[in-house]
Every structure is written in C-alpha cells, then in structure tokens.
Amino acid sequence: MPVKTPIYLDHNATTPLDPRVLAAMMPYLTEHFGNPASRSHSFGWKAEEAVEAARAQVATLLGAAAKDIVFTSGATESDNLAIKGVAQMYRQKGNHIITALTEHKAVIDSCKHLASEGFEITWLSPDANGQVHPDQVAGAITDKTILVTIMAANNEIGTINPIAGIGEVARKRGVFFHTDATQAVGKIPIDVDAMNIDLLSLSAHKMYGPKGVGALYVRRRNPRVRLTCQIDGGGHEGGMRSGTLNAPGIVGLGAACELCRAEMATEGPRLTALRDRLASAILSRIEHTRLNGHPTQRVPNTANISMAYVEGESLMMKISDIAVSTGSACSSASLEPSYVLRAIGVPDELAHSSLRISLGRWTTQDEIDYTVDRLVKAVKDLRDLSPLYEMAMAKNK
Amino acid sequence: MPQYSQKTMDLFMNPKNVGSLDEASPRVGTGVSGSAVCGDVMKVQIEIGDDRRIADAKFKTFGCGAAIAASSLATEWLKGKTLDEAATLDNQTIADDLQLPPVKIHCSVLAHEAVLAAIDDWKTKNGLPVAPREKADTHEGHCAG
Ligand SMILES: Cc1ncc(COP(=O)(O)O)c(C=O)c1O
Ligand code: FES
Numbered sequence: 001m002p003v004k005t006p007i008y009l010d011h012n013a014t015t016p017l018d019p020r021v022l023a024a025m026m027p028y029l030t031e032h033f034g035n036p037a038s039r040s041h042s043f044g045w046k047a048e049e050a051v052e053a054a055r056a057q058v059a060t061l062l063g064a065a066a067k068d069i070v071f072t073s074g075a076t077e078s079d080n081l082a083i084k085g086v087a088q089m090y091r092q093k094g095n096h097i098i099t100a101l102t103e104h105k106a107v108i109d110s111c112k113h114l115a116s117e118g119f120e121i122t123w124l125s126p127d128a129n130g131q132v133h134p135d136q137v138a139g140a141i142t143d144k145t146i147l148v149t150i151m152a153a154n155n156e157i158g159t160i161n162p163i164a165g166i167g168e169v170a171r172k173r174g175v176f177f178h179t180d181a182t183q184a185v186g187k188i189p190i191d192v193d194a195m196n197i198d199l200l201s202l203s204a205h206k207m208y209g210p211k212g213v214g215a216l217y218v219r220r221r222n223p224r225v226r227l228t229c230q231i232d233g234g235g236h237e238g239g240m241r242s243g244t245l246n247a248p249g250i251v252g253l254g255a256a257c258e259l260c261r262a263e264m265a266t267e268g269p270r271l272t273a274l275r276d277r278l279a280s281a282i283l284s285r286i287e288h289t290r291l292n293g294h295p296t297q298r299v300p301n302t303a304n305i306s307m308a309y310v311e312g313e314s315l316m317m318k319i320s321d322i323a324v325s326t327g328s329a330c331s332s333a334s335l336e337p338s339y340v341l342r343a344i345g346v347p348d349e350l351a352h353s354s355l356r357i358s359l360g361r362w363t364t365q366d367e368i369d370y371t372v373d374r375l376v377k378a379v380k381d382l383r384d385l386s387p388l389y390e391m392a393m394a395k396n397k
Numbered sequence: 398m399p400q401y402s403q404k405t406m407d408l409f410m411n412p413k414n415v416g417s418l419d420e421a422s423p424r425v426g427t428g429v430s431g432s433a434v435c436g437d438v439m440k441v442q443i444e445i446g447d448d449r450r451i452a453d454a455k456f457k458t459f460g461c462g463a464a465i466a467a468s469s470l471a472t473e474w475l476k477g478k479t480l481d482e483a484a485t486l487d488n489q490t491i492a493d494d495l496q497l498p499p500v501k502i503h504c505s506v507l508a509h510e511a512v513l514a515a516i517d518d519w520k521t522k523n524g525l526p527v528a529p530r531e532k533a534d535t536h537e538g539h540c541a542g
Contacts, residue, residue, distance in 0.1 A: 309459065311436055311437065311464075313461040314409070314460065314461055314462050314465060317401075317406075317409055317461075317462045329435065330436050330437065330461035330464075333500070335500065337436060347434075348433075348434045348435075348436070349434060349436075352433075352436035384415065385457055385458060385459075385465065386457060386458070386459045387438050387439070387440040387458065388433055388459045389459075390417065390440075390457055
C-alpha cells in the first residue's frame with residue numbers, strides 16, 4: 001500500500017496535537033475564555049474549574065497530589081525553576097549540584113548559569129549506553145550537595161535512567177532529586193512516590209498536547225521542597241510561578257496526560273514492536289550500522305542509529321519526504337556534532353552519521369517499512385559518493 | 398538543515414562527476430580536504446591531458462548537501478581548464494552560485510581546497526615546483542574535533 005508522505009518520525013522534537021486534546025481545549029479558547037484567577041464571576045470559575053481538573057489529570061499520571069503540580073510554559077521553564085529555584089532557596093545549606101553530561105540544554109545551561117554564580121556542579125559521565133548509575137550519584141554527594149538533577153529519558157538516544165535508584169540514593173542522603181522527564185512522561189510509567197522524585201519537569205508538546213505549556217511537580221510533603229520563584233508577579237501557582245494561567249493550554253496538557261495514561265499499556269508495546277522492526281531491519285539490511293543508546297532500557301518510540309561513511313544531513317536530504325533528525329555537525333547551528341553521542345563515547349565520525357528516528361501515536365507499519373526501504377537506497381547512493389566508504393572498502397580488500 | 402536553493406538541491410540529487418580516477422596514474426592529481434572527525438571529507442581528482450588541460454574531473458564527498466553540490470559544481474567547472482585557470486577557482490563564486498547560507502560557506506571552501514590540493518599533487522607527480530599554500534582556516538574554525 002502506498003504511504004502518504006511526508007512521514008513524520010521526529011516525535012521527540014514535538015508531537016502533533018491529538019484531535020481529542022484539541023476538542024477538549026476548544027471551549028476554553030472560545031466561550032470559556034475567563035481568567036482562572038477571576039474569583040468574582042462565573043467566567044473565572046469555569047476556567048478555574050477546568051484548570052483544577054487538568055491539575056488532577058497531570059498529577060494522576062505521576063502518582064502525585066494535584067496541589068503539587070505547578071503549571072509553566074514548558075519543560076525549559078520547569079527545569080529552570082526547579083534548578084535555580086532550589087539553588088537560590090537552599091544556598092545557605094550548600095552550593096553543590098550533581099547532574100550529567102547528557103542532560104537537555106535547559107538543565108545544562110541552568111547549571112552553567114549557577115556555576116557562574118559560584119555553585120559547584122558535578123557533571124557525571126554516563127556509561128556507553130547512556131545511563132547514569134545510582135552509585136555514581138552516591139559517590140558524588142557531599143555535605144554541600146543540595147540537588148541531584150538527572151533526566152528520566154534522553155531525548156536523542158532514548159535511554160532510560162535508573163531514576164528510582166537515583167531517587168533512593170538522594171533521599172537517603174537528604175538531597176533533593178529533580179528529574180527532567182519530558183521524554184519519559186506518557187511513554188513509561190512514572191510514580192513520584194515510588195521513585196523518590198522531589199521535582200519533575202514535563203512538557204505538553206512532547207505528548208500530543210499543545211506547545212508552550214508544561215508543568216513542574218514540586219513535592220510539598222515528606223520532604224517539602226521550597227523554591228525561589230523565577231517570575232515575580234501576581235503570586236499565581238502558590239507564588240511559585242506568576243502570570244495568568246494559560247487555561248486552554250493547561251486543559252490540553254491535562255487531556256494529553258489522561259490519554260497517555262489510558263493508552264500507555266497498549267501504545268507502549270505497539271511502538272516498541274514498530275521501533276524494533278525498524279531498527280532490526282536497518283541493522284540487518286544495511287552494513288556498518290550501529291544502534292546508539294541502551295539496547296533495552298529505552299523509551300518505546302526512539303531509535304538512534306549511526307550509518308557509517310554517510311553524513312547525516314545529506315542522508316536526511318535524500319529521504320526528504322521523511323522527517324527525522326541527526327546528530328551531525330553539518331545540521332546543527334553550532335556545527336558541532338551531538339554532545340550526547342560524544343558523552344557516551346560515540347566517535348565523532350559516527351555522530352555525524354547518526355539519525356534519530358522517533359515514532360509516535362499515528363506511526364504505521366507501512367510507514368516504517370517504507371522508511372527502511374528509502375534508507376537502504378539512500379545509504380547505498382551516498383556510500384557510492386563517499387570517499388570514506390571507498391577508503392574503508394579498499395583497506396578491507 | 399537550511400532551505401537550499403533549487404540549484405543546490407538539483408546538484409545534490411543528481412551530482413555530476415561522481416567517481417574515482419586511477420590515483421597511481423601520472424596523469425591524475427588527487428586532492429583531499431576536510432576530515433571525518435569534522436563531518437566532511439572531499440576528494441577531488443583531475444586528469445591532465447596531453448594539451449595540459451583538465452580532461453576529466455571526479456569527486457567523492459562525505460558531507461552535507463551543500464558540500465556535495467559544491468563538489469559537483471567545482472568539478473564540472475574544472476573540465477577543459479588549464480592548471481593556471483583551475484587555480485583561480487574562487488570559493489565565493491561557488492557559494493554565490495549555489496546561494497549558500499553563511500553557515501555553509503566552509504563547504505565551498507572545502508571544494509576549493511580539494512581542487513588546489515589535486516593541482517599540487519599532479520605537479521608534484523610531474524616534477525613541477527609547488528608553491529607553499531596557506532591552509533584556509535575557515536574549516537578548522539568549524540570543527541572543534
Ligand atoms: C529532555 C527535554 N527537556 C526539555 C525540553 C524542552 O521542552 P520545552 O520545549 O517544553 O521547553 C525538551 C524538548 O526539547 C526535552 O526533550
Ligand atoms: S560539510 Fe559539514 S556543513 Fe557542509
């Protein structure tokens with residue numbers, strides 16, 4: 001069956017809005033336009049009711065209490081609020097923060113910002129599969145440590161960190177644990193209590209919700225986490241994040257969480273099967289390829305594969321009716337290869353040759369099979385053009 | 398990936414002069430620029446005819462779409478030129494012709510360097526003096542390797 005193109009396989013960058021989420025949002029973009037903070041009339045009450053229902057939906061997905069959810073503009077803001085908010089609030093207690101080299105820029109740059117203000121940052125190195133281990137965290141904690149921030153799942157390689165173990169270590173030592181779970185929430189089960197998570201960032205647009213809205217889970221009990229707010233103003237969200245709430249966006253985030261929760265048990269295995277079909281077809285049909293990231297501890301939708309001797313940007317151009325992304329320097333604004341692949345020890349040549357293929361809710365088997373066929377042909381064509389391939393083949397003769 | 402011009406896309410999809418010439422032949426000069434660590438390697442080969450003109454030019458490129466298009470354009474331009482003419486190849490002309498965005502200028506520099514290296518290689522092989530050449534640093538700047 002011919003597939004409809006272009007095909008979108010870049011869901012770790014952003015996801016399409018689920019029509020059911022849009023339907024839930026629509027009334028709050030139109031007739032129920034009130035400000036949730038307006039306490040004096042029904043327009044405000046209606047909006048507030050919807051925001052609180054969404055808060056409960058987000059909390060339920062995380063095993064959290066509704067009042068522990070703070071709405072933000074997305075995961076970047078949540079990361080900034082969590083990291084800078086803890087650092088500033090607990091500066092008297094200590095100035096040491098533990099994180100990892102493979103974190104998202106929102107975490108890395110927040111930590112670098114704090115370093116410029118005199119905080120000590122420990123940058124843990126993940127193993128070759130991309131995982132940071134609890135004993136590494138334990139070994140790095142000092143009596144000055146106030147925060148451990150380690151992502152739940154990596155956006156480029158999909159590797160899932162042992163966050164329950166890391167949470168346990170942090171809790172035992174009395175250190176707060178923040179996790180950027182933007183790529184994990186809705187894909188794999190998360191329970192903030194069972195995993196000893198104190199702060200957690202998430203974003204709606206990675207889970208079939210709208211762009212520009214996210215949340216930060218902030219534990220209020222056992223232990224209570226206090227934050228220095230980063231946006232001053234009217235004191236919304238318990239004083240942690242001022243600004244009129246984005247009611248339609250928040251309703252969308254709530255609906256998106258609810259759908260992910262309801263469908264995770266079927267959607268997870270479906271995506272895993274498709275993703276594995278894709279990866280094993282590429283690895284078996286194309287020589288000199290390798291999978292980057294953890295072989296099994298990986299979110300269901302992500303495959304990051306290096307196809308040696310072929311540069312990633314040119315490969316994406318060859319398959320221009322399929323949207324994916326690459327760790328090659330040629331396609332980055334900085335002209336640097338992926339720092340994530342570097343951090344897990346992938347040689348630069350292979351980072352330039354990497355493709356991240358991330359599947360989603362509407363990805364079909366036909367699309368996967370089509371993508372593999374296109375890739376097989378594109379890699380062959382580009383290898384015919386590649387001096388590196390020619391040299392490698394000459395050497396092997 | 399930037400939005401490339403139609404010409405860049407066309408040359409990328411259907412590059413001319415892809416292939417290799419016999420590196421051992423005294424008629425052939427081979428030049429390589431870039432490095433795999435930086436994500437781009439370009440190999441240009443020229444064959445010099447009895448009339449001392451470039452009878453054939455071939456390339457192989459590992460790199461972005463702009464690099465491949467630039468290689469195709471440069472090798473096509475080389476054909477029929479004398480070595481002196483070939484040495485006047487200007488990377489800015491390639492960049493302008495392909496309407497490359499600023500971040501992709503170094504891909505045209507790469508083509509320029511490979512061509513000059515191929516000329517030098519042929520001269521060396523044929524016992525002619527080779528003027529020392531400063532390596533353009535545009536490319537080094539791009540690669541933190
Ligand atoms: C792991 C991770 N953290 C943070 C972000 C930033 O999220 P947002 O776009 O909502 O600011 C992203 C998305 O790019 C991500 O993948
Ligand atoms: S070869 Fe790397 S950007 Fe052109």
